[in-house]
Amino acid sequence: MSPTINVQQLSKTYQVPEREGGFGAAVRSFFKRKYKDVKAVQQVDFKIEQGEIVGFLGPNGAGKTTTLKMLSGLLHPTGGKAEVLGFTPWELKPEYLRVMTLVMGQRNRLSWDIPAADSFLLNQAIYRIPDDEYKQTYKELDELLELEPLMKKPVRNLSLGERMKCEIAAGLLHRPKVLFLDEPTIGLDITGQARIREFLREYNKRTGATILLTSHYMADVTALCERIIIIHHGNLKYDGGINDLSRRIAPFKLIGVRLAEPNSHDLSKYGEPVQNEEDAEKQYIQVKAEDVTRVTSKLLADLPVHDITIADPPIEDVIEQAFNQ
Amino acid sequence: MLLIIKRLWQVNWAEQWQYRANLLMYLLYWLVSPIIYLAVWTSIANVKGDVNGFTANDFTTYYMVLLIADQFTSNIVIHTFGYKIQDGSLSGELIRPIHPLLTNGLVNNIAFKALTIMGLLPIWIILFFLYKPDFSGISWTGIALAIPAMILAFFTGYLLSAAITSLAFWTTRVYSIHEFYFALILLFSGQFVPLTLMPQIVQDIAQYLPFQLLIYYPVQLILGKLSSAQIVQGYVMSFIWLGIAWLFFTWVWRNGVKRYSAVGA
Numbered sequence: 001m002s003p004t005i006n007v008q009q010l011s012k013t014y015q016v017p018e019r020e021g022g023f024g025a026a027v028r029s030f031f032k033r034k035y036k037d038v039k040a041v042q043q044v045d046f047k048i049e050q051g052e053i054v055g056f057l058g059p060n061g062a063g064k065t066t067t068l069k070m071l072s073g074l075l076h077p078t079g080g081k082a083e084v085l086g087f088t089p090w091e092l093k094p095e096y097l098r099v100m101t102l103v104m105g106q107r108n109r110l111s112w113d114i115p116a117a118d119s120f121l122l123n124q125a126i127y128r129i130p131d132d133e134y135k136q137t138y139k140e141l142d143e144l145l146e147l148e149p150l151m152k153k154p155v156r157n158l159s160l161g162e163r164m165k166c167e168i169a170a171g172l173l174h175r176p177k178v179l180f181l182d183e184p185t186i187g188l189d190i191t192g193q194a195r196i197r198e199f200l201r202e203y204n205k206r207t208g209a210t211i212l213l214t215s216h217y218m219a220d221v222t223a224l225c226e227r228i229i230i231i232h233h234g235n236l237k238y239d240g241g242i243n244d245l246s247r248r249i250a251p252f253k254l255i256g257v258r259l260a261e262p263n264s265h266d267l268s269k270y271g272e273p274v275q276n277e278e279d280a281e282k283q284y285i286q287v288k289a290e291d292v293t294r295v296t297s298k299l300l301a302d303l304p305v306h307d308i309t310i311a312d313p314p315i316e317d318v319i320e321q322a323f324n325q
Numbered sequence: 326m327l328l329i330i331k332r333l334w335q336v337n338w339a340e341q342w343q344y345r346a347n348l349l350m351y352l353l354y355w356l357v358s359p360i361i362y363l364a365v366w367t368s369i370a371n372v373k374g375d376v377n378g379f380t381a382n383d384f385t386t387y388y389m390v391l392l393i394a395d396q397f398t399s400n401i402v403i404h405t406f407g408y409k410i411q412d413g414s415l416s417g418e419l420i421r422p423i424h425p426l427l428t429n430g431l432v433n434n435i436a437f438k439a440l441t442i443m444g445l446l447p448i449w450i451i452l453f454f455l456y457k458p459d460f461s462g463i464s465w466t467g468i469a470l471a472i473p474a475m476i477l478a479f480f481t482g483y484l485l486s487a488a489i490t491s492l493a494f495w496t497t498r499v500y501s502i503h504e505f506y507f508a509l510i511l512l513f514s515g516q517f518v519p520l521t522l523m524p525q526i527v528q529d530i531a532q533y534l535p536f537q538l539l540i541y542y543p544v545q546l547i548l549g550k551l552s553s554a555q556i557v558q559g560y561v562m563s564f565i566w567l568g569i570a571w572l573f574f575t576w577v578w579r580n581g582v583k584r585y586s587a588v589g590a
Contacts, residue, residue, distance in 0.1 A: 108418075
């Protein structure tokens with residue numbers, strides 16, 4: 001059987017207009033525009049079988065969203081081929097659009113000015129969902145995401161997290177066979193994130209749907225995906241089991257230290273200093289996992305430490321680091 | 326398909342109601358120029374007796390009918406859709422298995438019209454009592470002939486505007502292009518002045534352009550001012566332009582979507 005998603009040599013180059021600041025440049029660009037080629041995705045290959053949940057990772061600007069947009073049909077590639085369920089996505093055939101979904105941040109299956117319930121009913125008609133199936137799916141989504149209290153309010157009055165829940169539900173009403181999820185848990189609280197994960201796992205198990213998702217939350221990826229694909233600067237860097245990658249990147253931990261006088265000591269002799277905007281009063285260093293105990297006790301012995309935390313480095317940083325080495 | 330249209334209508338109708346104040350402002354803005362033309366031309370005709378054979382009552386009936394015909398045939402697709410291509414909010418609609426402009430955009434425009442016509446009605450009645458036009462020249466036959474002509478004109482106008490709106494796939498300056506298109510409408514549709522008062526050369530050109538189908542042709546049909554030959558020619562032009570508009574729109578759309586960059590999201 002052919003794979004559900006088959007991507008061969010897929011490439012996308014954006015032409016971005018470019019000019020210097022200033023009046024002269026503005027006039028010149030009126031007559032002759034300069035363009036810069038930005039290679040967002042470069043000759044990427046992968047295959048995903050039916051029923052797989054694959055995490056699609058990479059630092060900001062790596063080409064993840066561009067790839068998802070091509071696979072859902074929004075973007076035409078500049079090179080290569082892709083087939084999803086036997087369709088070429090960017091032909092935008094209604095038969096294809098009816099069996100896949102793309103959930104992207106904030107946008108945009110819901111009309112901003114009217115209650116989500118009305119948009120849901122519109123989707124029911126557009127995707128030709130029979131009444132009983134619609135009711136059943138809605139019930140399941142409501143149980144998991146607690147939609148009912150949100151349904152009657154105009155979408156513009158919902159919070160970010162509430163809107164995200166409605167967006168996801170709107171994208172799943174037609175029970176798609178392939179799901180492209182770009183940051184599906186963004187804006188949700190911990191419980192909300194866990195619920196979405198639980199739901200996706202359940203949905204995948206029950207329907208055998210294929211899921212490709214990007215997320216900044218490592219928890220999403222570790223909870224759901226056995227396989228991950230990493231791209232960086234538009235190139236495929238890794239395609240394989242998540243455990244293998246963990247072994248490759250696990251050696252690092254992030255130690256955060258708050259000193260009696262914030263930022264008063266140079267910590268570079270204890271480990272590699274790392275920028276982290278989470279807490280301005282804390283200094284962060286990155287150390288190898290096996291050194292954590294030694295470095296921590298040394299820090300506590302040497303310096304007036306008020307607070308210390310040990311954490312996994314953010315996934316984006318780890319990936320960036322792993323592939324810049 | 327019927328259910329889709331019904332639900333699209335419910336959503337768009339509700340949306341338009343959300344913006345009723347906005348819509349009223351638009352209506353008042355839109356009413357300004359025809360009402361000024363009406364006031365100016367009737368005053369001139371009153372002083373001079375007539376303008377090239379057009380009496381004050383001719384102008385009054387012309388503009389009173391124009392107010393209604395224009396509401397039926399015009400569209401606002403550039404305003405409701407252009408920004409979606411530019412800021413990427415088209416994405417959500419593009420991956421739905423229905424055509425964004427031929428379903429949602431169309432229904433949205435019709436909902437908008439339905440509401441503005443409701444808003445126009447009281448204003449029209451006030452104008453009627455102010456100017457007391459003599460509508461004795463109007464016949465049911467004229468109205469019956471004008472209705473299909475206005476429906477054809479609406480679709481032609483919508484497709485042309487939708488095609489121009491879709492140029493937003495190429496350029497961020499699509500609003501300037503549309504302004505130019507709008508200037509052509511103003512000049513050749515008969516909105517500025519009844520076409521028969523235009524120089525002969527403009528009249529000759531106008532009869533082959535689609536713009537007069539939007540206003541001049543249906544207004545003259547209603548007022549019963551056209552010969553049988555002119556009526557037939559108008560209908561022939563209506564169908565030809567509908568075909569051209571369809572080809573133009575589908576070509577622009579098909580090629581534009583390939584360039585869509587789905588920015589933002």
